[in-house]
Amino acid sequence: MSVDTRQRKAERIRHLLETEGDSVHKNTQVFNNGRYESTADLEDYEELKDEARAIKEDAIERLPELVKQVTETVEANGGTVYIADDAADANRYVTEVADGRDVVKSKSMTSEEIEVNESLEASGSDVWETDLAEFVLQVADEAPSHIVAPAIHKSREEIAELFNAYFEPEKPLETAQELTQFAREYLGEKFVDAEVGMTGANFVTADTGTLALVTSEGNARKCVQATDTHVAVAGVEKIIPRVEDLQPFVELIGRSGTGQDITSYVSLFTPPGDSPTFDVDDELGSGDEREFHLVLIDNGRMEMREDDQLRETLYCIRCSACANSCANFQHVGGHAFGGETYSGGIATGWEAGVHGADSAAEFNDLCTGCSRCVNQCPVNIDIPWINTVVRDRINRGKDGDLDFLVKGLTPDEEPGGVDLQKRLFGNFDTLAKLGSAFAPLSNWVAQAGPARSLMERTLGVDSRRELPEFERESLVEWFKNRGPQVDPEEARRQVALYPDAYTNYVRTERGKAAIRVLEALDVRVDVPSAGESGRAPLSQGMVATAQSNAEDVYDALAPAVAAGHDVVVVEPSDLAMFHREYERLLPKDNYTVLKNHSYEVLEYVYGLLENGADINALPDGDDMQIAYHSHCQQRTLNLEPYTLAVLEDCGFDVRTSDVECCGMAGSFGYKSEYYELSIDVGETLVDQFTTENTADRTVVASGTSCLEQLDALLTRRPAHPVRLLDT
Amino acid sequence: MSAEPITTFESSLEEVGVELVRTSTDQFESTLIPLLSTPAVGAPLPFENVSLPDAVETDPGVEELEAAKTGVTAAGYGIAEYGSVIIQGGPDGEEPASLYADEHVAVVAGSDVLPDMDATFDRLAEDIRSDAGQAIIATGPSATADMGALVKGAHGPVEVTVVLLEDR
Structure with a gap:
């Protein structure tokens, strides 16, 4: 993508955030909260979804x-x-x-x-549109911004202004009641005619x-x-x-x-x-x-039916749950997060199928793969996967003119046409390895003005973001020098702590804390050298690279699993790879065995405490006031409650956020075309952590991205919750 | 008729802003009259020994329909769990009578109150297969949020009342 294209995209998003963002946010919140409440009342919700899916x-x-x-x-x-x-x-x-x-x-x-x-x-x-929202849009000559509530981007004031100017009623219309009554009467004649x-x-x-x-x-x-x-x-x-x-x-x-x-x-x-x-x-x-x-x-539908990846789109009942539960959609709406006709998460599938890849390419990158929509879909469509597949196809559909530029520089499995920005973020593992090897020099160079402006121009890495700082000594190296501390004979359990790329090269302190906390509970920990999970390339639509990473990770962890050890994961987005996406990337047996033996770190601590480990080995929270933001993918896997329970059992006083996503979402918030949207989404989280009740609380968050976003937007420095348990 | 679905029906109706008025075959007319605002329209009721008072126009024109304050029709059945009524339209004009007036009064027999959606769809499937051309599952008044706030009464009724024939 050229600098100009990025700038145009950023300008368009900025414009929509200013003009439509407030209305869209207000209205989607009502739908989103309503869905959570209404489905909670439904006793057999999961069974109904399965039934609907099967039909x-x-x-x-x-x-x-x-x-x-x-x-x-x-x-x-x-x-x-x-x-x-x-x-x-x-x-x-x-x-x-x-x-x-x-x-x-x-x-x-x-x-x-x-x-x-x-x-x-x-x-x-x-022709008269008689649905009142469609009628508003017909009068305004605008396109729908939401598949169920098409005029969701318009406030009452704007509709009143529109009607008063267009119809010139004797008495200007003002309230929603008056506007509705006017439209009913106006359209009443159309029904008769x-x-x-x-x-x-x-x-x-x-x-x-x-x-x-x-x-x-x-x-x-x-x-x-x-x-x-x-x-x-x-x-x-x-x-x-x-x-x-x-x-x-x-x-x-x-x-x-x-x-x-x-x-x-x-x-x-x-x-x-x-x-x-x-x-x-x-x-x-x-x-x-x-x-x-x-x-x-x-x-195009019969062709979608033959397409193993897009077929699921045809199960869609167009309910809009994926749009309403999407943090990006909630902030910018369907005029950005949509193609020629459809909008929201599943729209990528529809647009790719009925209008073609170009229409899908316009907005596909707005899906960050946060997965919040997955449990909301009444027919269990894996919407992030459809977005990923279409992204991969868009990547591959482009001509490979840049082959000469990237050949040999990137170790991935992708064709030359992949956007350089996507390639950079997709190969984060390589970047981190190099960054760590040359730290701190690499950090100074990367943060320096000339480098940042070059990165912004060539790669679209927004210079308003701080870059991650690489540690000179990786977690794997640190552990190799230190060695395991618990005798296998005496150990309650044995685990392999998976060194995800961030924990290994950037935030080693949370990895070390995790190891010490597990050891305090009599667990023998080992840290095998294992590469990036594939999350980074997958998020850029680089499926082949993700698959290759997944195979390597499986090979690195398989011996521990075969020995009956558990795999503990600090970064929720990588655990989500093991539990969700690996199903599509690994042979079935390999996927199943890794899924069944891998746990989020505080989920694991919870399990240890439930099975006889002594909570007194962990520090007493002593009513310390905590504000906790769980990670989007962690919440999709229903793993937030474990962190909350462990912290509360240890005596911490915890408040939680309820936003769908922090807005950072891996590389998304670094991209110059999406920086402002990312910040806008993040501000909603910040609002929840700066109320009278939360403003003085210590902030913890499970995901690396969430920590970076919170670090950028709050004056308090956030940390991973496991660090609260590290003495 | 067991009491339980009726109790659930009443509380579900209340949640969607609909009043349940209980009556019997004998008391029907005297129960209905105070509920009517004129001009009133309606469609003939299918219940034996139950009929609409003369004040209810059962063969309205377009103007009468649009001016109507009350529309009285039978409802095929009720769904206790949701507070819904099933409006079966046909040549007698249940559909327009229930749709254009400000208030829809739906008359339901006590024995036609079904517990939940499962039971309803068993019955719906049977009816549709025996040529019922229309079944509207109607829950509360028509509504819209399209004009910037929730408004009751969009293209359909602003208010709905259910009259229950307890002895039928």
Whole structure:
């Protein structure tokens, strides 16, 4: 990426942070908190997710058969089915059906994808969006910024200003109530005038030809009832086998999206419907002659189905949980974190599939792989993985003009086209090794003005960030000189402490503390020489390099595991590699054995204490006031409670943050195009740690990135929690 | 009819801002009349010996529909766990009557209050397979947050009341 491109990107993000960030943040917080609350009330939440996932897997597997079945069913019901290959095909069909008549529409992202409004208008139809948010955007001539709440970026004041300028009402509109009432009345006339009602469909059942529409306003119902012709557009992936299959989705979709147990209306239409419709003479006439057209859209989906990596995207029910739980999305919204149509975490899959890699490339880097969305997805899609795979493809899709520049300089497995910035961060292990070997000289040089400005220009490393300082003596070297301290015969357990790249070369003090704490609990610790886990290259979309790193790490740790020892990991993002991504990078047996024997350090301490280790061997917290920020990936693995429990059991008084991510996210916060967004996200964490109740607390955080971010934004110096337990 | 789903139904309805009014076949008309604001529209009720008072227009035009303060329809069944009612629309006009008026009054038989979504979908599947063209799972009034704050009453009713026929 050129300096200019980085600067343009940074400017665009800055602009959106200023103009839309506040509204997006406020609204996504409501959805995000609502989802946590609403799903907590659902006793069988995990089972419902598994059930929903299984239904989608089966449906996509059998999709051609289901398309055939739904076609037969709908036709037997008296409707028509049209399978559209692409957007142009769909638009041609829809405009023929509408035939210049007026159209009222309910909200449908699929109709946004094919841009049907433009086609309809070009053929002489008046088209009205009747979902109030879509109506606002139609008046404002703007694109959706969120797949469920498309005008999430607009405040009430902005909408009032827009309506007052556009409609010039006698009395200026001000409150949300007034704006809603005005829009209802304005669109009320459109319902009466329109002859074609267009809806999307959240689900289509193959056995009965039923459409499920999940809404709250009631406009979709009116679109169907008030018109003579019902046109539903839906992606082919919306088909599920049976009516009964709707149940888990109905229970999950509102909770996962806006945090409501259920939305006001879940409409199950089995068209053509026979509710009385509006006649030309403003009477309610018979609805028996209502026409129904189901337009099923392929537009790349059948190819996605054949793609082992993108297929999962088709399970997506477009609930927006991945957007709402994403720290970057919460701060900048879908106008940055989105492509031509879709926005949020899963949008990378959709955009790559329906619009192509270029559209996905626009925003794909905004996914930092923090994984907070993973447990939120009602169909268990590994959204970070899809982002990683698409990033890898984008990397490889670029021409390899720079091959001559990087050949021999980087030890990775990637083609020459990979952006230099990505390559730098992806090869952090090599960088750290060199930095450590030449420390402190390497640190002085790296921090010096000329070097920083060169790094900013060539690599996009933001000069406002402090660079990590490498230790001259790595943790592995230190341990080699020191040796294990607990006799294996007397040891409660034996562990291999995994020396992740940061703990080994940059923050050796937390590694040493971890070793001493384990030894205090009678654990014999060894520190094998093992390389970087693959997290760094994976985060840059360098999958082949990540895989090669993973294989090396497995080889380095396998002897300890084979000997019955446990693997203890200090850095949560590396433990998350072992527990999540290695499933895709290592042979199944190797993945399973490493996963089953590896633990986060305080999780391990918790286990030791639960199994008879003496807590008195650890220091007494003596009510020391602590503010603790767990790490995003650590929280996804549900490991935050262990740190909290250990600290509290040792007598510390702990408050925790509840932000989704610190905003640093590995290399993300170093990149000059994302620096300001990273800081903006970090400020939300800082706000939580500078309240009356937290401002004087000692700050601890489990992740290296979190520590760097907190260090940059707070005057207090944060540390890893294990250091509190080190005497 | 066991008491438990009804109790749950009532508290779930309360959570979504809907009042449950209990009555019986005999008392239906006298219970309904005070709940009506005129002009009122509605669709004929399917319960034997239960009918709508004359004040309720069952064959409205567009203007009457839009001016209606109350819309009275039957609801096929209720879901105790969610406080939802199922609006089954057809040629009698349940859909417009329940959708355009400011307040929707849904009449449900006590024996049609189902405990949860599982039971509901068993019944829905059966109905849909025997040609019920529409089933709206309606929970509370229509609502929107699209104008910068939560507003009750978007395109549909501002208020919903459920009248329960306890002896049916």
